[in-house]
Amino acid sequence: MDINIGTLAGQTIAMIVFVWFCMKYIWPPILTAIEERQEKIAEGLAAAESGQEKLVEAEAEAESIIAEAKRQASTILDQANARANEIVADGKNDGVKERERQLTAAKAEIEQETNRAREELRGQVSAIAIAGAQKILEREIDDASHQDILGKLAKQL
Numbered sequence: 001m002d003i004n005i006g007t008l009a010g011q012t013i014a015m016i017v018f019v020w021f022c023m024k025y026i027w028p029p030i031l032t033a034i035e036e037r038q039e040k041i042a043e044g045l046a047a048a049e050s051g052q053e054k055l056v057e058a059e060a061e062a063e064s065i066i067a068e069a070k071r072q073a074s075t076i077l078d079q080a081n082a083r084a085n086e087i088v089a090d091g092k093n094d095g096v097k098e099r100e101r102q103l104t105a106a107k108a109e110i111e112q113e114t115n116r117a118r119e120e121l122r123g124q125v126s127a128i129a130i131a132g133a134q135k136i137l138e139r140e141i142d143d144a145s146h147q148d149i150l151g152k153l154a155k156q157l
Contacts, residue, residue, distance in 0.1 A: 128156050 132153040 128153060 132149055135149055
């Protein structure tokens with residue numbers, strides 16, 4: 001092939017037509033596709049950045065929720081311990097009251113038994129005194145026999 005002005009002019013015209021055709025029909029869709037892809041990438045980066053910010057916020061919120069839960073758990077434990085101490089104190093008070101009630105009942109029972117024993121003893125003393133008086137009256141009263149009977153009576157008491 002010979003290079004001359006005609007072939008150079010023909011190739012230049014063909015090249016100009018080819019560049020014009022590419023710029024008119026091929027280049028705009030390629031640029032549109034590139035711009036769309038850049039927008040999607042920018043949106044993706046923005047979404048990633050937004051997601052990162054939300055993650056930081058969520059972690060902060062999770063930490064605050066955990067701190068609140070720990071505080072509530074501590075409060076509940078303190079209340080439970082206070083209630084347990086209160087129940088123990090109530091139990092002690094009830095035990096003391098029951099002991100005092102039982103002591104009072106036992107003292108009352110002892111008092112009743114003492115009174116019953118005194119009454120029985122009085123009855124026996126009365127019977128002995130009457131028996132002694134009968135014996136004294138049955139015998140003749142002289143000082144020696146009287147002293148003897150009173151001595152025996154004192155021994156029986």
